Amino acid sequence: MVSLIQILLMIIGIVKFIVIAHVIMSWLINFNILNLRQQLVAAIWDGLNRLLEPIYNPIRRVLPQMGGLDLAPLLFFVALIALEIVLQNNLRAFY
Template sequence: MFVLANFLLAVAKIADILLTIYLYILIARAIISWVNPDPYNPIVNFLYRSTEPVLSRVRRFLPDMGGLDLSPIIVLVAIYFLQSFLVRSIYDLAYKMKLGMGGMP
């Protein structure tokens, strides 16, 4: 059972790291959008390619705000929710599995 607990801990840690990296990529994309970036720049191209699939799905559900794009804020809130709820729940489950093993013969 401790192997499953360690596996869940690893999954939770990797999910937390990936969500944090995506959070920073999303923030960089939002900051880049305030200026007129060169669309042929490889960094700008990467930021757009990595965030546009998620942002476009969120934009479909948002009303037209007249040029104001709230999709990055909604995705940031969703990332914080996933880190606070899902990742923390996986951590708690794994630690409870490890502690539950301590009392068994």
Template structure:
């Protein structure tokens, strides 16, 4: 049960990161304007949810100018967790008799 909840949370986090990345592109190309109240609030919420995840990686990643590859790195780590770590943890739970 715990691993199912964790899998759902990782999936939700995946979509939050995708939404934040797409929104950052739309803002960068002036498709949407952050002066709009709804857009500004949505951007603030997405930024507050994702920035704590990005901060440790931004410290170690080189500067690519205007290109931020941090969301892609975090998504790759989420994929690794979903497809390698979670099945391993589930298997450990099955062998221990708790899953």
């Protein structure tokens, strides 16, 4: 059981990294530091959007409209941290 929780914690860490990369990349694109006309940037951006948009869309439906501010990544990131805390606390019960 400990190994399963450790694997889940590793997956959560990877997903957190992907969310942070997506947020930073969106900022860089919005401030015209990265250009979507570059093939590599467009491919990475498309891949990140394909991974994360199915997760963000249900969160966006629940959240109120905030103008141009998208709080779905923040709420998802907080949920990931909460899940990580729950798993870490339950991991101690199996030792």
